[in-house]
Amino acid sequence: MGEKVLMKGNEALAEAAIQAGCRHYFGYPITPQTEIAAYMSKRMPKVGGCFLQAESEVAAINMVLGASSAGVRAMTSSSSPGISLKSEGVSYIAGSDLPALIINVQRGGPGLGGIQPSQSDYWQATKALGHGDFQLFVLAPSTIQEMVDFVSLGYEVGEKYRIPTMILSDGMLGQMMEPVEFPEAKETAQAEKTWATNGHKNKRKKNIINSLYIEPQVLEDLVKERFERYEKIKATEQRAEEYLVDDADIVVVAFGASARVSRNAVNMAREAGIKAGLIRPITLWPFPENTIKKAVSHTKDFLCVEMNMGQMVDDVRLCVEGKSEVSFFGRTGGMIPTPEEVFNEIKKLSEKEAK
């Protein structure tokens, strides 16, 4: 491993993408992700890559569609309102079975919302980033190191299953600095992309990258085949971190920035003699059902902590199936919950259980 360097989340992620072999970045300025574009514009010319500032988010995601079709590792990044604009292209990318890396450094919404950190695009990322039956592989980093590590993971899983990947970050992770280590530079062996439209050279049949299927039966078969791949991803790619969960009565479920806050709250609870733990979903899709289900037997209360009005809590409820209580605590609009606030919620649950 290399040595640790102190970096801003957005810049660390951008550097990780370059080290993972991404040479094509297409983006559009929007706060709080602009450092990614700025970093790429500085670095790409130095590594013989392409940085292109598109005329719109819509164009940027379609440039990614074109580059991914060509078989290269491409990427775009934006923040919430910009991601909405990209949703058309994301649907086409998914419908064309293309891998692609899309970064959302979330801010408050809806509409123009605010520019402070938020997690209110959870539903969008995991349920409906565009029209049609499809999923993205969604990773939620909670440290700057994970902002780095999830880039190559995102490419690898996306290419293996031919689905787009989203790294769902937020303004807090994007802007803060932490020491990070970049993995030893290795020639990442990319799977051969026999499907790429890079010219048939008169040596193979033409390739077509397409999402249009007029015959309903053909379209249904294709969508079903895609969902079989999704089942494989669900079976093999679920990831979550468990912290003090084994003996916990109260389990906080939180991802990304709110998991950082929740970890402190869990520590405060333990000091106060409350058996609290934390499950931190790392893959938001596939949702780490197995980890939640495993904890149900000993958990009296699940507490979802999110920087939104309660979105992931739906998925937790689906896993818990009414066998334990599930409650929610959140701040939204760019407000960040404090460890004290979360600790208070844990305390209330513990007092309720004691009654």
Add this chain to the structure above:
Amino acid sequence: MAVVFDKPKALTDVPFHYCPGCTHGIVHRLVAEVIDELGIAGDTVGVASVGCSVFSYNYFDCDMVQAPHGRAPAVATGLKRSLPDNVIFTYQGDGDLAAIGMAETVHAATRGENITVIFINNAIYGMTGGQMAPTSLPGQVTQTTPYGRDTSVAGHPIRVCELLSTLSGTALAQRVTVDSVKNVNIAKKAIKKAFENQINKRGYSIVEVLSTCPTNWGLSPEEALKWLQNNMIPYYPLGVYKDVTAEKEA
């Protein structure tokens, strides 16, 4: 026996779905002939757009990508930036290029994106059944302008070649049509130049082809050609609006 008529190699055996008398077929053939003559089928990637020509990905015998509506220039940009030595072309209709995709079109052109654009202007939305296009003529009756295009309500048609010719990144902007043998020959030359420009890294080249849509114009193929000659050509004069190779020669 001498072969007097043969299908270009760069066309597949898939039968066209185009209506009888539709000029899409002629333009496809010209593009394929040019690809054959330049010997570039193995290096070419085409971008199909949304509209009547969406199935062009089945017809051209080169790698093809089907783009979202209006986004063909952006998709082509992503392809070209990744495959600078390949030949990338888009095949777009008027709704795709000049309405929903105008931003992508103008910016690809102004960037001097080194791609080739074949633009079919038939003054109507074909695939969805004949609605007003950005290029529908004043007074033209369509499904969504049943009393004729009233420019005080629906605005004026866009002259694409004139508009794009003002941009520094445009290498070629030429308007042609395919209503006669003479004009078909001019169209083919223009298409060839648009591909050669890309090979010579000259930038964005667009050939606008005034085309017919007998089905949605409600005319026979012959009447449609007459309507094109009498109505479209006067509004959209044929000719070269920009040609950097000519400027160099001059």
